[in-house]
Amino acid sequence: MPELPEVETVRRGLAEHIVGKKFKKIDVLHPRATSPKSIAALTSLTGARVKAVARRGKFLWFELDRPEVLVGHLGMSGQFVIQPKNAIDERHLRVRFTLGRHELRFIDQRTFGWLGVCEAKDGIPNWVEHIAADPFDPNFDLAKTISRFQSKRTEIKRALLDQGVMSGVGNIYADEALWRSKMHPETRTEKLATKRVAELITNATEVMSEALAVGGTSFDELYINVNGESGYFERSLAVYGQEGEGCPRCGRQIRRITFANRSSHFCPKCQPTPRSNGNR
């Protein structure tokens, strides 16, 4: 579910509500909720105080008043919500952090999300090291990112979703960025001019910041912020989930194709099929 704008919305809510708070009690209610197994590592954070909440791409972490960090990923359906202590348990409640009068709850229907404890080096958790900077990161290196795209031997949509090339983009914003760039999702990366890659990165960054400005994209109750509120970018989507609808630019019917085990939505007129798809 959540891509960079949604995760950043959650991060801001967490920063607002729990920085300075202490984990008075931690209850793990589902074994898959905690990453590399250990429930013990998570519960060992009892008594820790939250100093900051950070993010790279779709990974979140809590900086604490101790050397370890609490790392989290929302997967497809993870949520962090702040609830009064006496609120009834949600159906998919996985971890409860008691803060005082309130609780921080980690809820996750599909259990692809996880929380875990690890060490950090230079402010980056070990488990996040393999993730490239996202375009909102002050350390984002545009030239290096472009050459990582160009050194791939695959379709551009796969490269956009590769969090080791550039992080933050998921299936929604990949399709939206490709539409804005008038680029077919199956365009081969090795054929792309530097200028085209730069345009694509700019468009991905712009569509994500527009989404962030309205709290992200919510199709249903699976994505909400820490206060349980939805985002409003769904109404601004040009192609994602718009199969059969008219392209906002030319009116042609939006198509959906499946590859890499997921759907890609595009306008067949604005984003024509690349003339040669490699050598077949």
Add this chain to the structure above:
DNA sequence: ACTAGCACCTGATCGC
């Protein structure tokens, strides 16, 4: 060293 494919889950929806 790479890339593509699939596994990991729960739940909603659609066609028969």
Add this chain to the structure above:
DNA sequence: TGCGATCAGGTGCTAG
């Protein structure tokens, strides 16, 4: 009403 197939915002392992 029921049942199987398909789909859903992501990541990581592993077989080539």
